[in-house]
Each structure stands twice: as C-alpha cells, then as structure tokens.
Amino acid sequence: MIALLLALGSSLSYGCADFLGGLGARKAHVLRTVMIAAPASLAVELLLWPFLGASFSTGALAWGAASGVASAAAFALLYKTLAIGPMNVLSPITALVSAMLPVAVGLLQGEHLGTAGLIGLPLALTAVILVSTGSGTGSARPSHTALLLAFGAGAAIALQLIFLHQAPSDSGVAPLIIGRAVSTTVTLAAAGIMYRKLGPEKPAYAMSAAAGVLDSVANLLFLFAARNGDLAVVAVITALYPAGTVLLARRVLAERIHRGQMVGLGAAAAAVSLLALT
Incomplete structure (x- = not known):
C-alpha cells in the first residue's frame, strides 16, 4: 500500500511537471526551458539531502550518473514533444x-x-496504435515527428526509472543528486554549444522552475516507491501521469481529440490499471 500511494503521488507530480514544461517550451526553445528546470530540480534534491540522507557509494554514483544522462534526454524530448502537441495524445504515448x-x-x-x-500488455500496445492513428475532421492528430519524439521521450523516461531502481536501496537521495547534477551539466553544455540556435525568446522562468521542482518530487516518490514494491507494478502506476497532463491540457488549452483517439485513451487507462493489479 505504501508503494502504491508513493507511485500515485509520483504520477500526479510527473503529470503536472510535464504540462508546465511543455507549456513553457512553447514560449522559447526547449533547451531554454530545461536550463531553468534542471537546476531547479537539483536545488530541491540538495535541500532534501540533510533530511533524507545520502550515501555516495560506487553503485549510487554509477547508476545515478546513468539516470542523469537519461534524464537530460527525457527532459528535452518530452518538453519538445508536448510543445508540438497535442498534449492529450502524446503524453499517454510516452x-x-x-x-x-x-x-x-x-x-x-x-x-x-x-x-x-498478461492482458494489459497487448492492450497497451493496441492503445498506442489507436491514440497514434486517430483520424477525422478536426481531430488532434500528431505529426510523425511528434510521434517519434514521444516514443523517444518514453524510452528515455523508462531508462531513467530503471537506472534509479538499480541504485543501492541504502543510498538515500544520492542517486537523485548525482543524476540531476549530471543532467544539469549535460543540458547546460548542450545549450552552450547550440547557443546561437536557441533564439531570442526568453523562457517562462516561473513555469520552467515549477516544472523542475515537480519533476524532482516525482523522481523522489518513484525512488521510494520502487524500493518498497516491484518495479513492474510501480512503473505502470507511475505511468498514469498523463491523467494530470491531459486534465490540465483540456482545461487550460481546451484541447479536443477525435472519438477514436478517446477510445485509445480509454484503452490506455484500462491497460495501465490492469498492469497495476499484477
């Protein structure tokens, strides 16, 4: 039950973070958004260090660094994906x-x-197809580029979660601190290399920082959930995060989707729920 509650909390935090990050990336280049979000996330983890403890063992350092590289890719790919939109279609795919x-x-x-x-896994694949190929006049059909970005973002997120799960269970928040330090370094280095391509637009500072803070909270809750439950179950419960993103997108952005895609979203919810029962 503790793992379930932690995973649900992680899911809610991820969903809100994704919405804010995606919205922020619509106002400026995605790297400008991540340049604010990643350091804000690191600041949260450093503040929590004295309270939750951290053991910087070799395993924590190695797996934390690996998760950081995946996190940097996940930040950039996900926010770019959601900036292209539609959020309520692409978020469930990721x-x-x-x-x-x-x-x-x-x-x-x-x-x-x-x-x-065993029922939920093929249902999840069916849901991806339905959500991805919705058609009809006025439907919110994602572009091929957006779909590729969504799959890439999902893979990067998965690797980040897997690497965090592999870290020693007695390492406290050390994997998160190392991971976020690495992702921040990678992000700032990429921004420096691509500086001339970032454009003159200023990032949405408050929105980007809030996304980073919420992402950090989500990672923390996932880490503790995975330490108290099975990775397969915790991961799919955490994957309910599009519920928050879609709800905010529908309410704030008034996004609408085709009926066939609604069926796909329903199948996605059913698939994740079935997997959570295992």
Missing part, C-alpha cells in the same frame, strides 16, 4: 512506452505478471 520497458526489466529480474498483466 507513458505507455515508459511503462513497457520497466515491466520487461522487472520480469527479467524475476518479477511475475498475473492474468491481468
């Missing part, structure tokens, strides 16, 4: 992809899926 890889890793490590999980 969620399903980000859930599938941890499930596979969990199974390889000896975790077991019940009947619900």
Whole structure:
C-alpha cells in the first residue's frame, strides 16, 4: 500500500511537471526551458539531502550518473514533444512506452505478471496504435515527428526509472543528486554549444522552475516507491501521469481529440490499471 500511494503521488507530480514544461517550451526553445528546470530540480534534491540522507557509494554514483544522462534526454524530448502537441495524445504515448520497458526489466529480474498483466500488455500496445492513428475532421492528430519524439521521450523516461531502481536501496537521495547534477551539466553544455540556435525568446522562468521542482518530487516518490514494491507494478502506476497532463491540457488549452483517439485513451487507462493489479 505504501508503494502504491508513493507511485500515485509520483504520477500526479510527473503529470503536472510535464504540462508546465511543455507549456513553457512553447514560449522559447526547449533547451531554454530545461536550463531553468534542471537546476531547479537539483536545488530541491540538495535541500532534501540533510533530511533524507545520502550515501555516495560506487553503485549510487554509477547508476545515478546513468539516470542523469537519461534524464537530460527525457527532459528535452518530452518538453519538445508536448510543445508540438497535442498534449492529450502524446503524453499517454510516452507513458505507455515508459511503462513497457520497466515491466520487461522487472520480469527479467524475476518479477511475475498475473492474468491481468498478461492482458494489459497487448492492450497497451493496441492503445498506442489507436491514440497514434486517430483520424477525422478536426481531430488532434500528431505529426510523425511528434510521434517519434514521444516514443523517444518514453524510452528515455523508462531508462531513467530503471537506472534509479538499480541504485543501492541504502543510498538515500544520492542517486537523485548525482543524476540531476549530471543532467544539469549535460543540458547546460548542450545549450552552450547550440547557443546561437536557441533564439531570442526568453523562457517562462516561473513555469520552467515549477516544472523542475515537480519533476524532482516525482523522481523522489518513484525512488521510494520502487524500493518498497516491484518495479513492474510501480512503473505502470507511475505511468498514469498523463491523467494530470491531459486534465490540465483540456482545461487550460481546451484541447479536443477525435472519438477514436478517446477510445485509445480509454484503452490506455484500462491497460495501465490492469498492469497495476499484477
């Protein structure tokens, strides 16, 4: 039950962070948004260090650094994906992809899926197809570029979660601190190299910083959830995060989608729910 609640909290935080990050990336180049979000996220983890403790063992350093590289890619790909939009279609795609890889890793490590999980996996793939290929006049159909970015973002998120899960369970927030320090360094280096291509637009500072803070909270909750439960189950519960993104997108941006895609979103919700029952 503790792992479930932590994973649900992580899901809600990720959903809100993604919405704010994607919205911020519409106002300026995505790297300008990530340049604010990543350091803000690191600041939160450094503030939590005295309270939650950290053990910088070799394992924590290695897996934390790996998660940081994946996190930098996830930040940039996800915010760019959501900036292109539509959020209420692309966010569920990233969620399903980000859930599938941890499930596979969990199974390889000896975790077991019940009947619900065996039904949920193919249903999840069907949902991806339905959500991705909705058609009709006025439908919010994503471009091929947006779909590729969404799949890439989902894979990067999955790798980040897998690497965090591999870190020693007694390392406290050390993997998060190392990971965020690495992702911040990678982001700032990329921004420096591409400085002339970033454009003159200023980032939405408050929105970008809030996205980073919420992303840090989400990572923390996921880490503790994974330490108290199975990776396969925690990952798919965390993958419910599009619910927050879609709700905010519909309310704030008035995004609308085709009926066929609504069926896909329903199938996605059902698939994640089934997987969560395993």
